[in-house]
Every structure is written in C-alpha cells, then in structure tokens.
Amino acid sequence: MRGATTDAQYGTGTEGLTNARTRIVGDRTGFTADLVIVLVRTWRSLRRIVGRAVRAASSVITSVGWVLLVLAPASLVAGYLLGWVELVAVGFAVVVLLCLAALYAVGRSAFTIDLDLPHRRVAVGESAVGRVTVSNPTRRRILGVTVEIPVGQGLAEISLPGLRGGDSIDDSFAVPTDRRGVVPVGPVRTVRGDPIGLVRRELEWTDVVELFVHPRTIGIPSTSTGLIRDLEGNPTRDLSSSDISFHALRQYVPGDERRHIHWKSSARAGEYLVRQFEETRRSHIVIALSLANADFATEDEFELAVSVAASLGVRAIRDAREVSVVVSESTPAFAKRKTLAVKSLSTISRVRLLDELAVVTYDESALGITDVARVTGEQVSGISVAFLVVGSTTGITRLRAAAAAFPPGVEAVAIVCDPDTVPGMRRVADMTILTVGYLEDLQKSLAKSVSS
Template identity: 65%
Template sequence: MAATTSGSHSTPPTRVTGSSLRSNTSAVSARFDSQFTTGTRGLTNARTRIVGERTGALADAVIATVRFARAIGLVVRRVVARIATVVTPLGWSIVTLIPLSLGFGYVLGWIELVVVGLAAIALVVIAVIYLIGRSSIHIGLSIPHSRVVAGERAVGEVVISNIGRRRTLGVTVEIPVGAGLAEVALPGLRKGSQFTHDFVVPTARRGVIPVGPVRTVRADPVGIVRRELVWTGVQELFVHPHTVGIPSMSTGFIRDLEGNPTRELTNNDVSFHALREYMPGDERRNIHWKSTARTGTYMVRQFEETRRSHLVIALSLASSDYATDDEFELAVSVTGSLGIRAIRDTRTVTVVASEDTPEFAKRKVFAVRLLSTLTRSRLLDDLAVVELTESALAITDVARVTGEQASGVSVAFLVCGSTVSPQALRAASTKFPVGVEVVAVVCDPDSAPGLRRVAGLSVLTIGYLDDLKQSLARAAAA
C-alpha cells in the first residue's frame, strides 16, 4: 500500500491484516459478480452459441453431448468418404437394387425379384473378398530427364519389386500424366523379382506436366468396388519453349565497359574525350594543368560516358496483343532466346512479363512479373508456365512500368504480336529514358521478316524463330 502525500505532510502506511484483505477481496468479487454474472460473458465461441452464459451441470451435459455427436459425425464422414472412393457407380446401383428387389419380391410374391436380390448380395460379397489383403510390393517412379524442349521425346519409368514372401497377384497400376492416365497391367511376380515399364509423356506443348502419384488398383471382375493405394509422390516435367542460338548482342547494341562508349559526355569517367573551359561547379581534380598553363585559362577534362550494360526483355501476356496462339508461342521462344544469349554473355539482364489484374478489381493493376535470370534453366522454367490472359497488361503499359522500375537500362526488347499498332510501339518506346535503345520484336508468322526504324525505335518483324538471327544482325548494322 502506497502512502498518500498532501503538501509537505505524509500519512504513515496503514497495516493490512488478513481479515481486512479477505474482506476487500470479497468486496471486489461481489462487485465483479454484479457486473459479470458468468465468466463466459463476451465470448462468441461455440459454447456460448449453444448454451449462452449458463455454467451449470445441465449446460456441461449439453456441451458434452454436442462434442460427442460432432466426434461421431466426423468419424462417419470419414468412413463415408472412404467408402465413396471404393464403391463404383455400378456398385452403388447394385447396393440400391438389393433392398428394392428383395422388398418388392417378398411383398408381391415375385420369386424372380428375390433371386435378383440374392444374386446381387452374392456379387457384393465376392467383390469385398477381392479387396482383402495387401500386395507386398515396392513401386518407384523416375523421370530420367526432368527438362525437355517441346516436341522432344520424354519417358518415365516405373519399377515394381516384390518384397514379400509370396507371389503377388496381378493388379493394375495407374500413373496420372498431366490430364491423361497411363495404365500398366502388372503380372504376377515371384519373390524378389522385378518388373520395369516405360511410358511416354506427351510434350507437344510447353508447360509443366505433373507425373504421378503412382497408384495400384485392385477391383473385382464385375467392377463393383475398387481399392486404390498410392505408392509414390508427384514429379514435375518441365517442357521448355523452343530457342535458337543468336550471336552476341554486344556489337551494335551494347555500349559499356566491355563494348563501345556511349555518345553522352560526362565530367567523370575512364574514356577521355576532349578538353573544355572550366565552368562553375566543375571539380578541381579534373583540371588539366598543362593545358591551363599553356592557354592561361582553366581547362578541364571531358569524358565519354561508359556504363555496365543492362538488358531488359519485356514480354506481353495480353491476349489483345496477339492474333493467334502461334504468335504467342513464337514470342515466348524469342524471349527465351534473347535471355539465354544475355545470360551467356554474363550481361545484367532483366526479363519481365505482364501481370494480371484480378477479376473483381476496381482499377487496373500496373505491375510486371519478374522472371528468374539466375541460370538458363531457371529462365526457361518460368517461361514454360506463362499464359495469355485477357486482363494482363498490354505492351505499352508493360514498357511504362518497366521504364519506371528498371534503372541503368541500355537496351530494351519489347516482344509482342501482330495486333500491336506502330503507334502503340512508338508510345511504348517513349516510356524509357532518353538514350535507351528500344527494339520491338513483332511476332507474325504470316508476314515476311522486316526492319523498320524510327527515332529511338527499331521494329523487327519475324515470321519464324530462325529469322531472329538475321533480323538482329540487320538492326545492329543499321
């Protein structure tokens, strides 16, 4: 208990006895009980929704009953879900037929219906017998090559071994491959024997194909029930887009320490350009004293600006920028070819793609998706999953966001389809700072390769992926 002070006088602390403490505690409890009748006030959990603020034995019994009923319901739901995966639609039809045929058969005295019901029961019993037991086998799934180019042959391998003491009965092995299904009829295996089966993975189009999990299916001959056991996990096969090898983009496009200096002049760099008269604000360390002594006027050094190259490759995912799917696939291949060349040249490269706007958003989302450029495989992995969408940013907006976020860009490649107008490409090129070389690659399989140049923009039109080499060489020479 703290002493109270008033002016310069103080009151000595009061001694607290056990009886006074108990009386104070009782008073506080009484005031608390007058405000809150039970400890459940203010709660919004399941208990208060069922019994409110009651805390008696009856309320506890009700809660215990509800909890028990929920536990039973959870078990029943699990059992029903398990049965639903075992019994086929034909099996449910037969199970429904049994009480109907027996009931109407005995009521109407129709012996044929009774026979049908008894036969259905026999079929169900035989089907259940087929599900008893478990195969003593081991199944392994492997994909020798987890990354292939679209159109290349890809195979998976399933190895099944009998690790039990008895001969295994024949079962069916199912392997989900993307949207399809590969089935293998497993023959009977002796103890210690092994069975290997290769299956083909379709790779006609780029993407990521999930393979697995491998499961065995045991079913009765009629098809009333089936039992599935999962043995492996899911493996992914990356189908990369086609790419083409192009020459180094240093000549004609890149101006940096490894290539040619830029035409921009600066006061501090490594490539000397010329001398000029001193101006207020120039650094004294750049004064060329010999020329100053010879001319009698302060002269400072002037340099040509050099910088580390930074390539930006922007891919449009807007469906409005492409007339056909073939144009988009060609654009993805162009993006991969340019990115791989920059990675091999050890350039600083940034690859971006359009970002989607959510369906129910009130306004457009101005953002781009950054693709990985750590390695060639990582870039192609990201390009394998890009898809056209209606709500993705068009090439003009992609250039706008990229020009605002990327710094030190020396060359920007804008990859799009044939529906983008020259005015839109010209507007996209203006989103980058002055001095950035902007190259628009228009993918149009129905057009002949061509090159058009306007102020600050080169427009390359290609019909096939192989046209990219000649078009880039022509643009660099121009």
C-alpha cells in the same frame, strides 16, 4: 459473501458467452439442459463416424456397386413379402456377388513402386518419357496389377504381369510436351477391383513429379545482344567529362575539374583546354514481354514472343551481362483501378529463367506494353538496351509511346512477332522495329540491326 459479491460484480457465468452450449440451451442449467447437450454431442459424434464410413465406402464402391447394394435388400424384402422365389434368388445372388467383390478389395500388395523422370526439363516438342519400376521384395509370388499414372490432364495405364519373389520390372510411358508449361506426373497408383466392376480400390505409391516444358530457344551470337558497347569493347557516342576513353579537347568552362586540363596543349593554345571523354557503360539489358491479350492476335504469336524473350535472356545470361526480364502484372478482376506493376523473372541462371517463362500466360487484364515500359523505366536503373516483345496487334503509336517511356539514351528495340508476315527491320524515330515470323528470323534480324 465473497460469492455474492462476485455474482453481483460480474453477472452470471454465461453472460456474454457465445459457444455451442449457449446457442442450444442458452443460460439454462439443470438435468434437462444437460441431457439435451449429451444428446447433441452424441448425435454429432455419430454423424462424424458415419460420414467417415460413407466417404471410405464411396472411395471403394463404384456406382454399379451402390446400385446392387440397394437392389439386394429390396429384392429379398419384396420376394419374401410377395412370395416371389425369383426375387429372393436374385437377392441372394447379388449378396454373393457383393461378398466376392469385397474379397478383391481386402489386403494390400507387398510390392514397391518407384517413379522416375530421367529429364525434369525439356523444350517444347522434345521427347520425354517416364519410367515405373515395380519390385517384389517378398518371397511369394504377387499377382499382376494395373498401374495408373496421371500425366497432366491424361492418364497412362500399364498392365504389369505377376512377379516372383525378388523380381522387378520396368515399363515406360510418354509424357506429352507439345505445349509449354509444367506437367504434373503422378502419383502412381495401383487399382484393385473385381471383374464385374463393383469395387475399385486405389492405392497411391509415389508423390507427384513435375516436368518443366520450356519454351523453344535459338542460339544468338553474343554480339547481337550488345547493341551498346561496354567496358570490354568500344565506347559509346555519349560524351562525358570523366571516363577512360579520350575523345577530344575543348575550351575550359567554369566548373570543369582542373585535373582534366591538358597543360601542354593549353600552353600552345594560350588558353585552358580540358579533355573530353566518350562515355563507356556496362550494358544493362531489359527484356520486356507483354502478357496482354490486346498485344497478340493469336496464341501462336504469344508462344513465339515467349521463345524470343527466352532466347534473348539466355544469351545475355551466357554472356554474363546484366539483364532484367520483366512481364506484365494482371489487374484483379474486381479492382477499381489498373494495377501498374511488372513482375521481374529470375535471371540467376538459364534454368531459373526458363522455368519461370514456362508458366507465363497472357491475360485480358494484364498491362499492355506501353504501361510495362513506363513502369520498367521508373523501377530499373542504368538501362542501356530495352527489348519490347509484342505481337502483331501492337501499332506503331503504342510502340513509340513505349520507347519514349524509357530515359534518354536508352536504345529501344521492338520485336513484333507475327508468323503471317515477312520478316524485316525498319527504323522509326529513335527506335528499331524488328518483325519476325519464325524464331529463326530473330538471329538474322538482330545481326542485321547490329551491323546497321
């Protein structure tokens, strides 16, 4: 009765169940259903085993080897059926070649391989080398081996001679640094195969090592990034009712604090006079780099812009100034609206900043400099100087709109990177526009803007 009550209350055991068995036999039970399930499970197990075997064979047997694997039985069968002795001879010859090739792929060498990059971070154009050390820790002699090292999109190949027991050998290879980015080096692998090329067995010995190729930077005098004076220097031109740098006396107005009244001067003048101060601020520098295709005419302009932003950021970090380096965010390909956001790069140290600048790329869906300035002005507080780094296709109108997006009192400096123009400086409204053709022009242009 209890079982009947349960079936009536909850239905059959397979009701509402969705798994492999119900998809194959439904709610049927019995010997036939169980036999079908056993056959299906056996077929799936065999398919997994065969699949692993095929993948393992495919990683060793070359395309030529597969051709000979098909040719050997075909030649033997056709030769015996047709009575062609030549085909039978060809079939047996191919079988012998396959057996000899298999012997080359059997076993594992006892040596050890180490990969070393003496310098993990270099600037664009600097030389970088990797070193491979192969050692034989055993007592027996090891035959020569071919070592392959993937380097970025290329491949370095080193042929090493045989090693006696206890010997080791070093060999170096060049790593290309003509482009900014992260170059993966490795894993180092050894290649074993037969002379004909029927089998090729690759063994990996090391992990991947990354080489950071930083943008090129130039030294900038510390006064060049100041453009606004901070607590260590002179005060700004902005007036304040409370600060540390005295400016002048003015008449008292309701709301002024009494502690700022200058009593001796008030007694002589016969009216209340209060102190007025010049505002002093700790300079907070913002470096905004556009990643929009529309702001650059060529890739060379963009690379120059990245180097300019890197040089400014490194100088500010060395001067222990408060600095924010922001770049454009990209809008997803199928988004309905533009993504109004910027990405802040790490300014904890010079290395962290250059690491992140090494991987930035420009994109057609990235925010333009006007939107970058607008978002940065809303999210970053206390900005004193804003550097807007763009290319030659950014017009004056867009630059003025970007400068106007920052709060009042922010000194906006637009740096236009154009290798095909003469460097110069001009003042447009409340914004300074510096045009640089080479990275070396940045130092002279900033010094000129500070002096003016």
